[in-house]
Amino acid sequence: MLFLIVSSYGCHSGFHIGFSRSIEMHRNGTYRQMANKLKDSGFDCVILDFKTVYGEVGTPFDHPLARKTHAFKYDLRPLADYFRSQGLYVIGRVVIFKDPPLKEVIGEGYEVWVFPGNETVEEYNRSVIRAIVPHVDEVQLDYVRWEDASVGVSISQRRKRLLRSLRNIVAVVPDSIPVSLDIFGRIPMRIKGWNDIIGQDIYELLKIADILSPMAYPSHYWGILYDPYQAPYQTMLNMLSFGVPEERTRVWLQAFGWKVPDSMGIVRYITEQLNSMYDLGIQKYMFWMPKIDSTLLANRRWKEDLPQSDPDGFEVIGVADSIFPAFSADMFGEYSRDTNLINYDGPGLLDFQLRIYRTVMDARLMNGGWLIKSWFSPLKVEGLQFHNWDVKISEIHGKNLGFAYIRERWPWMNEPVNTVVLINLNGRNNGQFRRNFTALWRGDDRPRRVELLEKDGLLYFQVKDSTGTILATSPLIKSEWLR
Secondary structure, three states: OOOOOOOOOOOOEEEEEOHHHHHHHHHHOOHHHHHHHHHHOOOOEEEEEEEOOOOOEOOOOOOOOHHHHOOEOOOOHHHHHHHHHOOOEEEEEEEOOEOHHHHHHHOOOEOOEOOOOOHHHHHHHHHHHHHHHHHOOEEEEEOOOOOOOOOOOOHHHHHHHHHHHHHHHHOOOOOOOOEEEEEEOOHHHOOOOOOOOOOOOHHHHOOOOOEEEEEOOHHHOOOOOOOOOOOHHHHHHHHHOOOOOHHHEOEEEEOOOOOOOOOOHHHHHHHHHHHHHHHOOOOOEEEEOOOHHHHHHHHHHHHHHOOOOOOOOOEEEEEEEOOOOOEOOOOOOOOOOOOEEEEEEEOOOEEEEEEEEOOEEEEEEOOOOEEEEEOOOOOOOOOOEEEEEEEEEEEEOOEEEEEEEEEEEOOOOOOOEEEEEEEEOOOOOOOOOOOEEEEEEEOOOOOOEEEEEEEOOEEEEEEEOOOOOEEEEEEEEEHHHHO
16 A cells, blocks of 8 residues: 655654554554544654664565564554644654664674664664665664663663664665664763763763653652652652753653553543643653543543743733742852741741751742652752842732742853742642643743733743843743633
8 A cells, every 4th residue: 555645744742652552553453543643632743663662673674684584573554644644743763772683693692672873773673774764754762771780781871882882774865864862860960071871861862862861751760759659740840940952842641551550530630741841842742652631631632722822912910010029049069958947937838858867958838739840960069059048928819829940050051050939838739720830941040020920811830030031931820720
């Protein structure tokens, strides 16, 4: 069957279809219905597994070891061609260094992993990529890392060998085809020059790939975050605030059910992740192993609720002037790690607590245990400035609102990161509105005025400096919340 390929450039809203599901869908013909559902729900691309973590390959490919690995299982190229014919952008996902059958055949590696730097491994993966390039709009490489364990190779050598291998592998991709790389969620927060045990370094990987995709699943954080999967919005906000430039980020969101609280449900869990991504100005995302109906519903509803007009001509309905310094200090090196550092009480409405535990600092809204922000970083980081926590409480239309200003300067950033968070102080019912709302910008401009604006039945959150210049604008909620 021959399809006319008319595919729009770029993936903004991506839906991952796993290997087994793709085969089943192609065999029973439901891929046609799936293409329509994706487009109707606001998706513009699909991610297909052409090589899996089990070494299964979804295309015939020409390599001397192909017969020994028995890797070819099913030809997914016709499925990719059909999706492209329907105007969907198709990403071909290829797992690189986790490959059980290849490891068994070549006899070099660790458990189910093959090592970066092995020329046979590189050529084997290049052969798969050559076979899929005519049928995809983008090549996505996953498991581009070492195993997160000791394997007898120094950490600095891991980084060097990984980068060299990736350069050799992506050389086979035509310049007209974008290359994306999946990375661990912790990697964007690594200080420049830090050698991570898995070998990933965003500053070097950005020289190799067009897009980096942090795997920002709230379910995968523990120990160093306060209730990470109970507060997916805040967890995502923390993880995505650093490192990869927004225009070159397409983040993996969690659409599978692991650790999703029963009280929250998967649809709201997905929506809160989308909200955090949007508040940070990241416009591209993908859902990993999604629950189909729930993910389609969540994406469609979220896109329908997005503002349809630009933020001009608003009516100002509430103002918090003069965001004043509630406290300001260089926290590092002054206090014990095991004691509460500072408590700020805003006339009985808000208990804003900073504390250090283990090797991490967190900040929590104690009114209901809400988390605003937390850090993964060790306490002793040369050049780190942590200061200017400013809080103001306002009453607007009978609603108590908190405005918290946070300013951070990290050693590897050219400009500080400024964040103003609007906090709802009127209870924990999140069915009508987001838990809190964030405006973020980079630079030295300090906020002076926060305005709540109304237009077309929606509230917006706008931050201005002392001259009236707009520093950041964040869409919020339906204006009926303040009525």
